[in-house]
Amino acid sequence: MERVRLRGGIFHPFLDRYVATNGKRWEIWGGAMPIAPEFPKGISAPAFLAASQSDEFDPITGAQTWMVLWARKLLGVDPYAAETVLRDLLNELSATGIFEVRHSDKGPVWGLPQSRIEFVHVEPHDGVYPPTELRCTLCATAITHPPERFADWIGRPCMRLRCTGTFAAAPSKPTNYYRRLYSSGQIRRVVAAEHTGLLTQKEREHVEHGFKRAGLKLGMDR
Ligand SMILES: [Zn+2]
Known part of the structure; x- marks a missing residue:
């Protein structure tokens, strides 16, 4: 769940077609809705969990995928058992509303419902x-x-x-520079992106540098 949160696997109408195509980047890039942020190649894309292989999502199958290796690391099970355990767990978590399951053209996709995101x-x-x-x-x-x-x-x-x-x-x-900055109310959209880990390191450094020099117009702020 933490990995999905950090990778931005949160259902949002902007991502509906991206989810429906099991993570086709075109749907959040050239083919994105006009007012939606675009995720060109080189920028981390929102990653949901998927039952099948996907360019952008985290598959729960395949011996070398993060999800299966994580299940093996924590539970000590073999890859086949890991897949079964992950699928059962995700179905259970979806039944109780912690995750939400949708169906892409390649099978189930699991992500976090917007209603479960809390700002503290x-x-x-x-x-x-x-x-x-x-x-x-x-x-x-x-x-x-x-x-x-x-x-x-x-x-x-x-x-x-x-x-x-x-x-x-x-x-x-x-002292905490970022807490002071966020509390000052000068928050732009890019801050949320930075928190969800959607930027490449180079972009993040650029953005952070930009924030520290107050008033700089940021390239990502569109
Ligand atoms: Zn460590």
Whole structure:
């Protein structure tokens, strides 16, 4: 679920045709709806979970796919069992409304319903912000979670497949540039994209650099 969230696998009308074609990039690029953001090649595209192979989605089949390797890493099952387990789990989660299942021309596609996305405003207590950032103890991969969920993530396995580390609270920083920036109300659409990991590293660096130089017109802001 966290991987789908981070990769932007959230159902939205802009993505309906993209989902229906099992992740055909044209539907969110040249063939995108006129007011929808475009995802040309080189930019990470929203990734849903798919029952079959797909250019952009995360398939739950195939011995070398992230989903199957993740199930093997955590459960120690073989690839065939992993596929069965993943499918059963996704069907169960869809039946309870945690995931939503749709049907593409190549089979089922699972993603997060919009109604399950929550934006959390983090408030300071006595002038101190509660911790929201966790880092892997081995590779330092960082993830962010709201205070109510923070403790749930401590000790969980790192999401990098070959890393055996676990998440721990990141060392606290005296100030948080981004929190101040977001709180100031000068948020543009590109911030949401940056959070969902939809930008390439080069673009992200460009955007972050742009934010730090206040007033710069950003190329992505359209
Ligand atoms: Zn790690």
